[in-house]
Amino acid sequence: MLHIVFLLSLILSTSHATVQDFCVADLKGAEGPSGFPCKTVAYVTSDDFVYPGLSEPGNTTNIISAAVSPAFVAQFPGVNGLGLSAARLDIAPGGVIPLHTHPGANELLLVSQGHITAGFISSANTVYQKTLKRGELMVFPQGLLHFQVAAGKSKAVAFAIFSSASPGLQILDFALFASNFSTPLITKTTFLDSTLVKKLKAVLGGSG
Amino acid sequence: MLHIVFLLSLILSTSHATVQDFCVADLKGAEGPSGFPCKTVAYVTSDDFVYPGLSEPGNTTNIISAAVSPAFVAQFPGVNGLGLSAARLDIAPGGVIPLHTHPGANELLLVSQGHITAGFISSANTVYQKTLKRGELMVFPQGLLHFQVAAGKSKAVAFAIFSSASPGLQILDFALFASNFSTPLITKTTFLDSTLVKKLKAVLGGSG
Amino acid sequence: MLHIVFLLSLILSTSHATVQDFCVADLKGAEGPSGFPCKTVAYVTSDDFVYPGLSEPGNTTNIISAAVSPAFVAQFPGVNGLGLSAARLDIAPGGVIPLHTHPGANELLLVSQGHITAGFISSANTVYQKTLKRGELMVFPQGLLHFQVAAGKSKAVAFAIFSSASPGLQILDFALFASNFSTPLITKTTFLDSTLVKKLKAVLGGSG
Amino acid sequence: MLHIVFLLSLILSTSHATVQDFCVADLKGAEGPSGFPCKTVAYVTSDDFVYPGLSEPGNTTNIISAAVSPAFVAQFPGVNGLGLSAARLDIAPGGVIPLHTHPGANELLLVSQGHITAGFISSANTVYQKTLKRGELMVFPQGLLHFQVAAGKSKAVAFAIFSSASPGLQILDFALFASNFSTPLITKTTFLDSTLVKKLKAVLGGSG
Amino acid sequence: MLHIVFLLSLILSTSHATVQDFCVADLKGAEGPSGFPCKTVAYVTSDDFVYPGLSEPGNTTNIISAAVSPAFVAQFPGVNGLGLSAARLDIAPGGVIPLHTHPGANELLLVSQGHITAGFISSANTVYQKTLKRGELMVFPQGLLHFQVAAGKSKAVAFAIFSSASPGLQILDFALFASNFSTPLITKTTFLDSTLVKKLKAVLGGSG
Amino acid sequence: MLHIVFLLSLILSTSHATVQDFCVADLKGAEGPSGFPCKTVAYVTSDDFVYPGLSEPGNTTNIISAAVSPAFVAQFPGVNGLGLSAARLDIAPGGVIPLHTHPGANELLLVSQGHITAGFISSANTVYQKTLKRGELMVFPQGLLHFQVAAGKSKAVAFAIFSSASPGLQILDFALFASNFSTPLITKTTFLDSTLVKKLKAVLGGSG
Structure with missing residues (x-):
C-alpha cells in the first residue's frame, strides 16, 4: 500500500508538466498566431475531441x-x-x-x-x-x-x-463579386469587362 | 500578338521559382529529415496527386x-x-x-x-x-x-x-511481443510476468 | 606560440559542426521539401550572398x-x-x-x-x-x-x-486563361461566360 | 556628452522590439499551443533562467x-x-x-x-x-x-x-493500470488477460 | 433573390473559421512565444497592414x-x-x-x-x-x-x-560597454584590457 | 499459425511508412536546410544512437x-x-x-x-x-x-x-581576431583601437 502512495506521488510530481498533450480551444480567449488559449484540463471531456456536426448532409438547394x-x-x-x-x-x-x-x-x-x-x-x-x-x-x-x-x-x-x-477559405467569385472590391480595380487587375463585373456583383451582393 | 510574347516571357521568367508549390516524392532518392527529394516537375502528372489504394477494403480475416x-x-x-x-x-x-x-x-x-x-x-x-x-x-x-x-x-x-x-505506427503488442525486446527487460520495465510474455511472444513471433 | 596551436585545434575541432550557419543552394542537386542541398562551404564566396539582378528596371513594354x-x-x-x-x-x-x-x-x-x-x-x-x-x-x-x-x-x-x-506566384488571369484549364470547367467553377473565357484565352494563350 | 544622448536614444528606439529574445512563462496566464504568455521583461531576473531543483537526488524508496x-x-x-x-x-x-x-x-x-x-x-x-x-x-x-x-x-x-x-510523459503501466481504462477494453486492445489486468490495477490504483 | 440568401448563408457559415488569415497584434495583450494576441477582426482596418514610419530618414547626427x-x-x-x-x-x-x-x-x-x-x-x-x-x-x-x-x-x-x-538586435559595443556587464568579466571573457573597457564604458554609459 | 502469417503481413504492409521515426545522418550525403540524408534503416544499429565521445575530459592546457x-x-x-x-x-x-x-x-x-x-x-x-x-x-x-x-x-x-x-558556435574573439576581418573595418565597426586589434590578431592568428 505504501508503494502505491509513492507511485502516486511520482504521478503527481510529473503530471503538471503533461498538460500540453493537447490544447482544446477556449474560444472565449484571445486567439494568437498559433491558435486559441487552452481550456483548463479539468474541464476537458471526451466530447471536446469529437465533432458530430459533419454526420448530416449540408443543404444543396x-x-x-x-x-x-x-x-x-x-x-x-x-x-x-x-x-x-x-x-x-x-x-x-x-x-x-x-x-x-x-x-x-x-x-x-x-x-x-x-x-x-x-x-x-x-x-x-x-x-x-x-x-x-x-x-x-x-x-x-x-x-x-x-x-x-x-x-x-x-x-x-x-x-x-x-x-x-x-x-x-477564399472563394474566387465571392472575393471578386461579393466583396467591396471596386469595379474599376477589378477590371484593371483581372481584364474582366465592367458589364460582366457589375452583373455578377448584382447576383452575389458585391459593392464598390 | 506582340503582347502575348511579352506576357509569356513574364510567365517564363517567374516560373522557375514556382516549382516548390509541391514536391512529389522521388522515392528512389535519399530521404532526409523533411522528406524525400522532389520528382522533376516535367514528369509530374495528375496521378501523382491521387491515391486510389484505399478504395477497396483491407482483408480482415x-x-x-x-x-x-x-x-x-x-x-x-x-x-x-x-x-x-x-x-x-x-x-x-x-x-x-x-x-x-x-x-x-x-x-x-x-x-x-x-x-x-x-x-x-x-x-x-x-x-x-x-x-x-x-x-x-x-x-x-x-x-x-x-x-x-x-x-x-x-x-x-x-x-x-x-x-x-x-x-x-507503433502497435503496443507488436513492440513488446513481436520484437527482439528481451523477456527479462520486458518484465522488468512493464511488471508483466514472464510466463505471459513468453506466451504472447510465441503467438506474435517475438524473440529475445 | 604553443598557445596558438592549442587554440587553433579548438577552432578546428568545432568548425565541422558549424557548416549549417547557411546553406547556399546547389541548384544542380535535387530539391526537397525544405529546399536545395547545400553547396560545399569551401566553394562558397561573398557573391553567393549577394544578388545584383534587381538593380536594373524590368521591361514594362x-x-x-x-x-x-x-x-x-x-x-x-x-x-x-x-x-x-x-x-x-x-x-x-x-x-x-x-x-x-x-x-x-x-x-x-x-x-x-x-x-x-x-x-x-x-x-x-x-x-x-x-x-x-x-x-x-x-x-x-x-x-x-x-x-x-x-x-x-x-x-x-x-x-x-x-x-x-x-x-x-499564381497570377489569376494566367491560371484561368493561359493554362490548360478547360473552358467548360472554367465557366462551371467561376460563373464567367464561355464567350469571355474564349476571348481571354485567345489573348493569353490558354488551351482546353 | 551629446553623443551619449544620441546613442541612448538609438538604444531606446530599438529596445521595444527586442523583448522577444526570450519569453519567461507567466504560469498564471492562459497556456496556448506554443506555450505560456511572457512575464513582463521588467520583472525578469537571472533566477528565471536558472533551475536549481535537479541538484538533489529524487527519492528512490x-x-x-x-x-x-x-x-x-x-x-x-x-x-x-x-x-x-x-x-x-x-x-x-x-x-x-x-x-x-x-x-x-x-x-x-x-x-x-x-x-x-x-x-x-x-x-x-x-x-x-x-x-x-x-x-x-x-x-x-x-x-x-x-x-x-x-x-x-x-x-x-x-x-x-x-x-x-x-x-x-506517458508511462505504459500507469496508462493501462492506473487510469480509468476499462478492463474489457484493455484486454480487447492489448490481448492481456483480465485476471492480470485486475491484479495490476489493484496495485497501481486503476479503475474502470 | 433566394439564391443570394442561400449563398450568403454559405458565406456566413464558413466565415467564422477564416479569421486566421492574419493576426494583427493587440499590443495591449500578453505576448507569447508565437507573438501577440490578435486584434478583433471587426476593428481591423487597412491601416493595420501599412507602416508609414520608414518613409522619413532617421537622424544621423x-x-x-x-x-x-x-x-x-x-x-x-x-x-x-x-x-x-x-x-x-x-x-x-x-x-x-x-x-x-x-x-x-x-x-x-x-x-x-x-x-x-x-x-x-x-x-x-x-x-x-x-x-x-x-x-x-x-x-x-x-x-x-x-x-x-x-x-x-x-x-x-x-x-x-x-x-x-x-x-x-544585439549591438556588440552596447552589449559590452553600455550594459551592466562587469569589467572583470568582460576582460576575462574577451581578452580586452580593462583600461580600454573602462574608457568605452565611460563613452557608452556602461556600469559594473 | 495462419494468424501469425496474417499479422506479419499487416506488419509488413505498414512498416514501409515507419522509417521516419528517426533519420540517422549519412554524413557522406549532401546536407540540406533540414539536415543530412538518412542512413538506410537496415544498416542502422544501436551505436548510431549513442555518443561516447564526451565521457573523457577535453584538454585544458x-x-x-x-x-x-x-x-x-x-x-x-x-x-x-x-x-x-x-x-x-x-x-x-x-x-x-x-x-x-x-x-x-x-x-x-x-x-x-x-x-x-x-x-x-x-x-x-x-x-x-x-x-x-x-x-x-x-x-x-x-x-x-x-x-x-x-x-x-x-x-x-x-x-x-x-x-x-x-x-x-561563434566565439567573439575568434570572429574578430582569428578571421580575415580587416583591421580598418574592425576598428570602424567596433570602436576598438587598431593597436589593440593588431596585437590580438597576432596572438590569435587573424589576417586582413
Whole structure:
C-alpha cells in the first residue's frame, strides 16, 4: 500500500508538466498566431475531441447545388494547435464547389459517395485534375486555386482534411463579386469587362 | 500578338521559382529529415496527386478481425512535404485496432461506415473515449496510446488522416511481443510476468 | 606560440559542426521539401550572398505596363533555407500587377519610387487597400489575392520580400486563361461566360 | 556628452522590439499551443533562467527504486518557448524507469553517475539498446517506447533533455493500470488477460 | 433573390473559421512565444497592414553618423505572426552600423540609395563582404555578427527585412560597454584590457 | 499459425511508412536546410544512437584553460533531424569559455562538477548571470552573447544541450581576431583601437 502512495506521488510530481498533450480551444480567449488559449484540463471531456456536426448532409438547394460544412477550430475546439481540421462537401448532381483556395493549409480530399471531378492549377499554370470515386484520395497544395464538381448523375459527398486548424477559405467569385472590391480595380487587375463585373456583383451582393 | 510574347516571357521568367508549390516524392532518392527529394516537375502528372489504394477494403480475416491500409508518403508520393497522409481502417464485427501510437503525427478519425468505439489515454492517465457513428470525427493527439474497436454488429470502416506524411505506427503488442525486446527487460520495465510474455511472444513471433 | 596551436585545434575541432550557419543552394542537386542541398562551404564566396539582378528596371513594354523580376532561390541561391526572398516590381504609369497570390509565403511590400495603390482580399471577402508612397510598407498575408497598380502619373518601383525562399506566384488571369484549364470547367467553377473565357484565352494563350 | 544622448536614444528606439529574445512563462496566464504568455521583461531576473531543483537526488524508496524529477516549463518557466526542458533520473541498484514515451519531444540522455541500460523500440519493432556509462549520450526519438534500468550494483543518475518545454510523459503501466481504462477494453486492445489486468490495477490504483 | 440568401448563408457559415488569415497584434495583450494576441477582426482596418514610419530618414547626427529605424511588431502590428518585419538604415558619409547580430531572424538587405560595404562573419571565422549599390541585395544568416558602412562620399539608405516579426538586435559595443556587464568579466571573457573597457564604458554609459 | 502469417503481413504492409521515426545522418550525403540524408534503416544499429565521445575530459592546457568538445550532428549522426545536440565543457581553475553565441540554437547548461559563473546579455543590454553548482541548470536564448567561467578553485565540468543538431558556435574573439576581418573595418565597426586589434590578431592568428 505504501508503494502505491509513492507511485502516486511520482504521478503527481510529473503530471503538471503533461498538460500540453493537447490544447482544446477556449474560444472565449484571445486567439494568437498559433491558435486559441487552452481550456483548463479539468474541464476537458471526451466530447471536446469529437465533432458530430459533419454526420448530416449540408443543404444543396442553392445556385451551386452544393454545400461546404466546416469543422475548423471555431466549430471543433479539440483540433486547436494540432495542425488538422476538416470540412464536408455535399454536391448534388450538376453541383459545383466553385474555384477557391485555402490560404493557410494543404488539403487531402476523400470521396465518400458518388463521383467527383477535382483539380488544381499550379504556379506554372498547369491544371492537374482527375475524376475520383468513393474511397479515392487527392491532395491539393496550399494556396493554389482548385475546384470540385459532381461527375456523375448522383449526389456526391466528400471530406476535406486540412493541415491547419484554421485553413481559411477564399472563394474566387465571392472575393471578386461579393466583396467591396471596386469595379474599376477589378477590371484593371483581372481584364474582366465592367458589364460582366457589375452583373455578377448584382447576383452575389458585391459593392464598390 | 506582340503582347502575348511579352506576357509569356513574364510567365517564363517567374516560373522557375514556382516549382516548390509541391514536391512529389522521388522515392528512389535519399530521404532526409523533411522528406524525400522532389520528382522533376516535367514528369509530374495528375496521378501523382491521387491515391486510389484505399478504395477497396483491407482483408480482415486475421486474429484482430481488422486491417490497416496506409497511404503514407511511401504509398502516396504526392503528400511528400505537405504534412498530411491517411490510412483506411476496416474492422469486422468484434474486430479491434489494438492499442497503438503514431510517434510522428496527430490523427483525425472519420467514421465512414458502422459504429466504432475509439479512445486515447492522456499523459495524466485519463481515458477520453466515445462511440462514433458514420460522419463523426475524433482527434487523437500525437504520441498518445489509442484504440478503435467495432461497436456494433456490422462491419465498420474509418479513415484516419495524419498531420505528417510519415506518421509512424507503433502497435503496443507488436513492440513488446513481436520484437527482439528481451523477456527479462520486458518484465522488468512493464511488471508483466514472464510466463505471459513468453506466451504472447510465441503467438506474435517475438524473440529475445 | 604553443598557445596558438592549442587554440587553433579548438577552432578546428568545432568548425565541422558549424557548416549549417547557411546553406547556399546547389541548384544542380535535387530539391526537397525544405529546399536545395547545400553547396560545399569551401566553394562558397561573398557573391553567393549577394544578388545584383534587381538593380536594373524590368521591361514594362507589355500589356500590363509592368514587370516582375524575382530573386527567389532559383535566382539567388544564398537564400536557400533562410525563409526569405524578394522580387522587384516596375510599374509604368497606368500599369498593373494583376490579381495574384503567393501560395507559399507572406509578403512585405516596400515602395521605392512613385505611388502604388495596393490591396488584398481576405477570406471574409473584405478588401484592405491603400495608396502607398516611397518608403511605406504594406503586408499581404499568405495565399490571399492581392494587386498593385501605379497610382500616379509617373513610374513606380517597389520591392516585395517574401517569408519563403520559394514563395510561388499564381497570377489569376494566367491560371484561368493561359493554362490548360478547360473552358467548360472554367465557366462551371467561376460563373464567367464561355464567350469571355474564349476571348481571354485567345489573348493569353490558354488551351482546353 | 551629446553623443551619449544620441546613442541612448538609438538604444531606446530599438529596445521595444527586442523583448522577444526570450519569453519567461507567466504560469498564471492562459497556456496556448506554443506555450505560456511572457512575464513582463521588467520583472525578469537571472533566477528565471536558472533551475536549481535537479541538484538533489529524487527519492528512490518506492517499488521502482527510481525517481523522475522534471524541469519542464511548469517547474522552470525560463524554458518557455525555447524548445528545451530537462528531467533528472535517479535509479537505485535494481531500479527501473518503466517503459514510457514522451508524446511531445525527442530526448537526449546523459549519464552522470553509474551505469544504465537504456533502449527504445522503433515503429518497425526493432529494439535499439545499449549499456551506457558516465558521460555517454543516447538519443530517443519522439513518441517511441523506451526504458532505462540500473545496469550495475551502484546507484545511477542521468539527465534527460527534451526538444520541447512540455515533452509530456506517458508511462505504459500507469496508462493501462492506473487510469480509468476499462478492463474489457484493455484486454480487447492489448490481448492481456483480465485476471492480470485486475491484479495490476489493484496495485497501481486503476479503475474502470 | 433566394439564391443570394442561400449563398450568403454559405458565406456566413464558413466565415467564422477564416479569421486566421492574419493576426494583427493587440499590443495591449500578453505576448507569447508565437507573438501577440490578435486584434478583433471587426476593428481591423487597412491601416493595420501599412507602416508609414520608414518613409522619413532617421537622424544621423550622432557618433555613428547613422540611424536604425525599426518596423518590428511593436511598431507595425500587422506583421504579427507573419514571420516578417523591417528596418530602415540611414548612413551619412563616413557613417557605420556597428557590428551586431539579430538573435531571432535572418536578414535580407536592400540598398535603396548610395553605396554600402556590408559583411558578416561565419561560425568558421570567415568574413563574407561586398560593396553594394542601389537595388542590390545581400543576405545575412541568423545570429551571425555583421555590419554595414557607407562606402562612398554620399549618404546611403538601405532597408533590412527580417524573417521574424521580432528579430531582436544585439549591438556588440552596447552589449559590452553600455550594459551592466562587469569589467572583470568582460576582460576575462574577451581578452580586452580593462583600461580600454573602462574608457568605452565611460563613452557608452556602461556600469559594473 | 495462419494468424501469425496474417499479422506479419499487416506488419509488413505498414512498416514501409515507419522509417521516419528517426533519420540517422549519412554524413557522406549532401546536407540540406533540414539536415543530412538518412542512413538506410537496415544498416542502422544501436551505436548510431549513442555518443561516447564526451565521457573523457577535453584538454585544458591552453590559454583559456578550458575545452569545448562538441557532439553536434557531424560527430553524433543519430541526432540528425531531431532538434537536439550537445557539448562538453571542461574548465580548469581560472579557465574561461570566452564570450560566444550559438547562431542556430537555444542552450540548456547542466553543471556536472565544480562551480561555474555563467551569463548572457539580452538585446536590451541587460546581463543575466549566476554562479551555478553541480546539478543546476541555466538556459541561454538563441543568438545572444554568453560566457562560462570557473567560479571556484577546482575544475568545473558542464554539459550544454542545444535545440538544434547544428547549433553553430561563434566565439567573439575568434570572429574578430582569428578571421580575415580587416583591421580598418574592425576598428570602424567596433570602436576598438587598431593597436589593440593588431596585437590580438597576432596572438590569435587573424589576417586582413
